Amino acid sequence: MIGRLNHVAIAVRDIAKASETYRATLGAEVSDAVPQHAHGVTTVFITLPNTKIELLEPLGADSPIEKFLQKNPDGGIHHICYEVDDIIAARDALKGKGARILGDGEPKIGAHGKPVLFLHPKDFNGTLVELEQA
Ligand SMILES: CC[C@@H](C(=O)O)C(=O)SCCNC(=O)CCNC(=O)[C@H](O)C(C)(C)COP(=O)(O)OP(=O)(O)OC[C@H]1O[C@@H](n2cnc3c(N)ncnc32)[C@H](O)[C@@H]1OP(=O)(O)O
Numbered sequence: 717m718i719g720r721l722n723h724v725a726i727a728v729r730d731i732a733k734a735s736e737t738y739r740a741t742l743g744a745e746v747s748d749a750v751p752q753h754a755h756g757v758t759t760v761f762i763t764l765p766n767t768k769i770e771l772l773e774p775l776g777a778d779s780p781i782e783k784f785l786q787k788n789p790d791g792g793i794h795h796i797c798y799e800v801d802d803i804i805a806a807r808d809a810l811k812g813k814g815a816r817i818l819g820d821g822e823p824k825i826g827a828h829g830k831p832v833l834f835l836h837p838k839d840f841n842g843t844l845v846e847l848e849q850a
């Protein structure tokens with residue numbers, strides 16, 4: 717079902733500082749920061765030859781990454797995002813196998829303008845999984 721690795725997301729407290737580490741220390745191509753109000757995070761994407769890194773900073777009072785950063789104050793890997801051809805078919809197949817779809821179970825438009833869904837980390841080896849329609 718899953719296809720390409722779209723991105724690996726890292727939660728950080730200070731996205732400007734983290735972006736500078738990728739740009740100046742690691743020599744990577746770094747995007748501008750974009751507030752994603754529907755998701756409660758600000759994102760920066762680092763383009764690598766074979767995938768992307770998504771930096772996430774909390775946005776607003778109810779950010780879904782706030783608790784994670786309280787547990788991991790230095791930041792850390794937050795989720796991995798796989799592409800799927802048909803997100804509704806993938807969701808329904810996963811639900812049928814007992815996986816928990818987070819939120820209301822309906823896809824939201826993600827950072828790339830495509831539908832995304834999240835799967836509970838307890839169902840996937842302790843890793844929060846995002847699915848993005850290819
Ligand atoms: C910009 C849009 C989009 C894109 O296009 O790329 C994004 O990436 S948005 C990214 C941010 N959005 C989300 O993360 C949405 C989905 N997340 C959630 O619904 C919640 O964060 C959560 C995963 C259900 C966690 O809820 P929370 O209230 O923060 O914590 P809990 O205490 O309820 O956690 C339960 C359990 O799971 C463990 N956990 C939590 N987060 C992670 C994680 N990122 N990776 C691995 N494990 C995680 C947590 O430690 C708890 O475990 P126990 O302590 O053992 O109970």
Ligand SMILES: [Co+2]
Binds near residue numbers: 723725
């Ligand atoms: Co993501």
